[in-house]
Amino acid sequence: MKTTRWAIGAFAVVATLGLSACGSGFSGGATKQDSSKPLTVLIGSSGAAETAAVKSAVADWSKKSGTKATVQVASDLNQQLAQGFSSGKPADVFYLSTDQLATYATNGSLLAYGDSLKNKSDFYPALVKAFTLNNKFYCAPKDFSTLQLIINTSKWQAAGLTDADIPTTWDQLSAVAKKLTSGGTTGLVMGGEYARMGAFMVQAGGNIVNSDNTKATADSAGNVTALDYIKQNLQQGSFALAADVGAGWGGEAFGKQLGAMTVEGNWIAGAMKADFPDVQYRAVPLPKGPEGAGTLQFTNCWGVAADSANTQGAQDLIAQLTSTSDQLAFAKAFGVLPSIQSAASEFRTAYPELVPFLNGVDYAKTPPTAKGSADVVADLNSKLAQLKSQDPATVLAATQKNLAPLYK
Amino acid sequence: MANASAPRRIRSGQALSGWLFTAPVLLILGVFLLVPVLMAAWVSVSDWTGRGSPFASGVNLVGGDNYARLTSGGGLAASDFGTSLKNNLWYVILVVPTQTALALGLALLVNRRVLRGRGFFRTAYYFPSVTSSVAITVLWLFLFSTTGAVNAVIAALGGSGPNWFNDPNGLFHFGAQQGPEFLTANTTLGVSWWDWLGGPSVAMTAFILLAVFTTSGTFMLLFLAALQNLSAEVEEAAEVDGAGSWQRFWRVTFPQLRPALFTVITLGLIGSWQVFDQIAVGSQGEPGKTTLTPAYLSYQNSFGQNEWGAGAAIAFILFAIIIVFTVIQRLVLTERTISNAKAQRIRRAYADAGRGPASGRRGGAS
Numbered sequence: 187m188k189t190t191r192w193a194i195g196a197f198a199v200v201a202t203l204g205l206s207a208c209g210s211g212f213s214g215g216a217t218k219q220d221s222s223k224p225l226t227v228l229i230g231s232s233g234a235a236e237t238a239a240v241k242s243a244v245a246d247w248s249k250k251s252g253t254k255a256t257v258q259v260a261s262d263l264n265q266q267l268a269q270g271f272s273s274g275k276p277a278d279v280f281y282l283s284t285d286q287l288a289t290y291a292t293n294g295s296l297l298a299y300g301d302s303l304k305n306k307s308d309f310y311p312a313l314v315k316a317f318t319l320n321n322k323f324y325c326a327p328k329d330f331s332t333l334q335l336i337i338n339t340s341k342w343q344a345a346g347l348t349d350a351d352i353p354t355t356w357d358q359l360s361a362v363a364k365k366l367t368s369g370g371t372t373g374l375v376m377g378g379e380y381a382r383m384g385a386f387m388v389q390a391g392g393n394i395v396n397s398d399n400t401k402a403t404a405d406s407a408g409n410v411t412a413l414d415y416i417k418q419n420l421q422q423g424s425f426a427l428a429a430d431v432g433a434g435w436g437g438e439a440f441g442k443q444l445g446a447m448t449v450e451g452n453w454i455a456g457a458m459k460a461d462f463p464d465v466q467y468r469a470v471p472l473p474k475g476p477e478g479a480g481t482l483q484f485t486n487c488w489g490v491a492a493d494s495a496n497t498q499g500a501q502d503l504i505a506q507l508t509s510t511s512d513q514l515a516f517a518k519a520f521g522v523l524p525s526i527q528s529a530a531s532e533f534r535t536a537y538p539e540l541v542p543f544l545n546g547v548d549y550a551k552t553p554p555t556a557k558g559s560a561d562v563v564a565d566l567n568s569k570l571a572q573l574k575s576q577d578p579a580t581v582l583a584a585t586q587k588n589l590a591p592l593y594k
Numbered sequence: 595m596a597n598a599s600a601p602r603r604i605r606s607g608q609a610l611s612g613w614l615f616t617a618p619v620l621l622i623l624g625v626f627l628l629v630p631v632l633m634a635a636w637v638s639v640s641d642w643t644g645r646g647s648p649f650a651s652g653v654n655l656v657g658g659d660n661y662a663r664l665t666s667g668g669g670l671a672a673s674d675f676g677t678s679l680k681n682n683l684w685y686v687i688l689v690v691p692t693q694t695a696l697a698l699g700l701a702l703l704v705n706r707r708v709l710r711g712r713g714f715f716r717t718a719y720y721f722p723s724v725t726s727s728v729a730i731t732v733l734w735l736f737l738f739s740t741t742g743a744v745n746a747v748i749a750a751l752g753g754s755g756p757n758w759f760n761d762p763n764g765l766f767h768f769g770a771q772q773g774p775e776f777l778t779a780n781t782t783l784g785v786s787w788w789d790w791l792g793g794p795s796v797a798m799t800a801f802i803l804l805a806v807f808t809t810s811g812t813f814m815l816l817f818l819a820a821l822q823n824l825s826a827e828v829e830e831a832a833e834v835d836g837a838g839s840w841q842r843f844w845r846v847t848f849p850q851l852r853p854a855l856f857t858v859i860t861l862g863l864i865g866s867w868q869v870f871d872q873i874a875v876g877s878q879g880e881p882g883k884t885t886l887t888p889a890y891l892s893y894q895n896s897f898g899q900n901e902w903g904a905g906a907a908i909a910f911i912l913f914a915i916i917i918v919f920t921v922i923q924r925l926v927l928t929e930r931t932i933s934n935a936k937a938q939r940i941r942r943a944y945a946d947a948g949r950g951p952a953s954g955r956r957g958g959a960s
Contacts, residue, residue, distance in 0.1 A: 265897040272902075274646045289900045293643030429760045429881070432740035493646075561670055561899055568882045572762060588670040 223496035224254035225503060228270070228277035230263030232453065232520060233460070239519035240507075247506045253499045271295045274493060278500045282325060282489035284316050288557035290489070291319050297490040298322040299501050305508065308526040315398075316552045317487050325487035326508050329522035331451040332546030333385045333481045335359075335473070339466040341366055341446040353473040356389075356415055363424035366446035374419070375445025376436045378427035378571035380563050381553065382449050384482045386412035388551045389475025393482075394566070394585060395554040395593075402554075402589035404566075405582045408477060413570075413578035420574045429571060441465055451484065452543040455521040471542045483550035485525070523547070556592040638906035648902075660903035664911070668784060671895075671904060676783030678879075678886045678908075682867060684794040685887070686919075689805045690862040696810040697858060698851075701817035702843075716818070723811040730808055731875040735759065738800045758800045762882030764792025765799055795884030801872055809865065813858045820854035821847075856927050863919050867912060888912045 227244055231237040241257045248255045260266040263281060270276035271290065282290070290296045300306065300323030306314070313327035335353075342351075345365045353359040363373025376382045380394065387393050392408025395401065403409075419425035426445065433439035436448040441462030448454075449472065458465060472481055488504045490497055506512060510532075513524035517533060523544050524533055534541055553563065565588060569581045633648060641656045642648040664675040704716050722730060737743050738758035745755030772778070773788035780787045794802060824847065832846045870889040873879060879886035879894070888908050896905030 262897075268644055268897045268900060272644050272646070290645075293645045293900070295645045430757065432757070558670075558899065558901075561674075565670060565674075565883070568762075568880060571760070571881055591669070 218495065219497065220495055221498045222253060225278040225496060225499055227255060227257045228260055228266060228280040229257060230281050231259045236520040239516055243507055243512050247503050251502060255503060276491040276493055278491055278494040278496060279503060280489050281328065281486045283486050284552060284555045285560040287317060287324060288319060288555055291324055292557055295492055296324055297492045297497055298324045299490055300324050300326060305526065308528050310525060310527060310547050312483065312547060312550060313485050313525050316485055325489045326504050327525035328486045328488050329516060329525050330483055330485040331453060331523060332483045332543050332550050333382065333449055333451050334469050334471055334542045334546060336440060336448045336450055336454055336467055336469050338443065338446045339468055341371065352470050355473050356475055359473045360419055360424060363419065367424045371443060372426040372431065372445050373424040374447040375426045375428055375431055375439040376449040378429055378573065379567040380570060381482065382436065383416055383570055384553065385449060385472055385480060386416060386475060388480030388482065389477060391477030393551045394589060397551060399552060399555050400593060402586055402593050404586040404589050409582050410578050411476060413573065417573050417578060427571065452521055452523060452540050469539065469542045479549045481546045481550045483547060483552055558592050562588045634906045634909060637902050638910050640903060642902050644900045644902050660907040664904060664907055673784030674891060675908065676785040677883050678888045678891045679783060680785050680790055681798060681884060682887045685798060685802060685869060686863065686866045688794065688802050689866045690859060693806045693810045693813060693862055694858050696806060697813035698817050700810060700814040701821055705818055705821045719814055720811040722808045727871045728875050731872045734800065734804045735876055756796045759797050759877060760881050761796035762884045763796055766791060766793035797877060797881055798885050801885060804872060805866060816854050816858055820851050824850055852927060859923055860920055864916055867916050
């Protein structure tokens with residue numbers, strides 16, 4: 187009796203293992219290439235406008251090349267990418283951010299196709315650098331964004347300020363922020379995170395990594411200067427953090443007129459048009475710090491999965507998606523900055539209000555890209571959100587301790 | 595039944611059909627539970643990077659490395675894990691007793707025969723439990739926003755409410771920003787003693803209230819079922835013996851609820867150690883990582899950072915913690931026969947008084 191029971195039990199375990207093996211495929215191995223295989227494009231969309239623009243661009247290519255391609259909009263891009271790679275059936279083409287690059291490059295999920303791009307030299311060098319790891323240029327930059335200063339022009343005029351008052355130094359920024367603070371409005375409201383405050387670090391000659399992204403420099407003197415400056419203004423009440431005024435991000439605080447200025451990227455244009463069409467605003471360059479102009483740049487690339495069955499088709503599609511005409515169409519649809527220099531002059535004439543963001547690429551720095559750096563930045567953010575009551579040097583020293591091991 | 599071999603034959607036939615009938619469930623449980631658990635166990639001791647199968651040839655056994663990185667080493671992984679344990683421990687300490695007491699209280703209220711509209715109250719109290727946790731978390735975000743209803747009520751009462759979901763200050767720090775040296779300098783699991791003692795953050799307190807609000811209805815139902823199962827005779831007998839209502843509850847009703855209490859506390863412990871959806875929807879661990887929980891950290895490690903080994907290891911440590919807590923409360927709540935010495939004493943005392951229970955009878959609740 188007992189043996190039968192064990193035999194049945196053992197059979198059940200083997201059967202279930204066998205069944206699940208059929209489902210997921212336990213074996214590895216290279217994927218056979220077939221240039222007619224349909225492609226899947228996985229994107230993390232900012233909204234309906236972006237989805238429609240990407241879908242129409244992909245459909246155009248599909249019609250021209252005869253290869254079927256479908257666009258999927260991820261609700262959580264990182265999670266869906268991770269699921270794809272672990273199941274061995276990833277999307278062929280996908281958005282990939284700089285902080286995920288190292289993770290997927292080191293485990294071999296990514297195809298390093300960048301060096302074979304025909305228009306490689308047309309991409310801004312800073313963006314190529316952001317997607318280069320161990321001397322391999324992994325993927326084509328899709329577009330980019332930089333941070334600049336956004337000003338509410340009605341509040342600006344109401345406070346008796348003119349174009350001549352647009353701040354070019356930190357002291358001038360503090361002065362206008364103080365003038366603009368009144369009633370329920372704070373002079374400058376920004377997100378309490380590295381991805382905003384980092385711009386001030388760059389202006390003070392710092393950043394939490396060096397420009398080559400090869401060394402952690404979180405505890406450098408410039409970073410302390412920058413955080414001290416922001417902290418001081420927070421304490422004086424002429425700066426505030428978005429969360430402290432009950433807003434989800436700087437743009438929301440700005441749109442609700444809880445802040446007369448904010449530090450945000452070019453994506454704010456879309457948000458203002460959709461949610462706060464009545465607020466008059468303009469973008470101007472961030473003021474220069476003790477070490478000159480500085481901002482942060484954010485970029486995504488078109489990643490290609492190493493396990494894709496049609497990597498040639500994927501690269502052809504990307505060549506089309508990064509072409510001048512497609513990038514200008516994307517800029518028109520959802521306000522991104524083209525990643526190629528040949529689209530710049532046309533962009534400048536078509537979108538003069540976004541020119542300060544485009545000019546930022548000349549002096550912008552990239553956030554850290556090492557594997558695990560997203561965790562360290564998240565930890566730093568949790569402290570920057572409380573900057574008012576924190577000691578900048580202590581916060582940065584802790585970040586340095588966490589970041590340094592990632593660059594060994 | 596006359597011959598000995600007949601029942602055996604029937605039984606073996608029954609066994610076969612028994613296996614046959616349970617086979618579909620066993621198979622489903624195997625595929626969706628046993629195999630994933632075994633795979634996760636393997637991932638937690640491997641260096642799998644999240645590409646392809648964890649059983650492929652390139653994946654190596656790394657032993658306890660993933661576990662060691664979480665529990666020692668002083669890195670970010672260890673301090674994150676320590677912080678999540680601290681957060682969740684306070685959550686459990688405050689949620690489980692509160693929800694159990696509240697559920698019992700509500701059950702007693704709606705169990706009263708004289709209460710008008712009992713059906714309405716039973717439904718009303720149970721309502722938060724059947725609402726989707728995502729919907730109710732979003733509702734909570736609105737209620738507890740800076741300018742939300744809760745702060746409006748506090749303001750109307752003359753106080754000023756905190757910025758709930760953005761306030762990382764520990765409840766038991768009472769606004770103090772810096773603790774004494776001996777508390778801040780010493781750390782356990784990468785978290786300073788000062789932080790361990792700080793209690794839940796204001797943000798976590800809002801989640802604690804949410805958990806109590808949503809779960810006490812469910813547990814009220816369990817208590818209510820148990821209460822309706824109690825025989826009225828025992829209660830009446832106690833009343834005849836002259837027990838007051840307070841005595842009747844603590845000495846007669848409450849001891850009889852012990853099985854229900856065990857179920858409620860066990861389910862409460864498991865549920866509150868595994869808190870995930872409220873965090874994922876409401877705060878993602880912010881502010882200041884004070885609402886980070888092991889379940890959410892495990893997800894974040896695996897799907898966000900591709901640290902599958904660490905993510906799986908957290909899940910197994912969490913499993914161990916839940917088992918330990920359940921065993922402890924099982925020991926505490928278990929029904930005990932009173933010791934021989936104590937029984938002797940009671941018998942002697944009764945004998946002296948001239949009346950006594952039959953010798954050798956088991957004692958009741960201690």
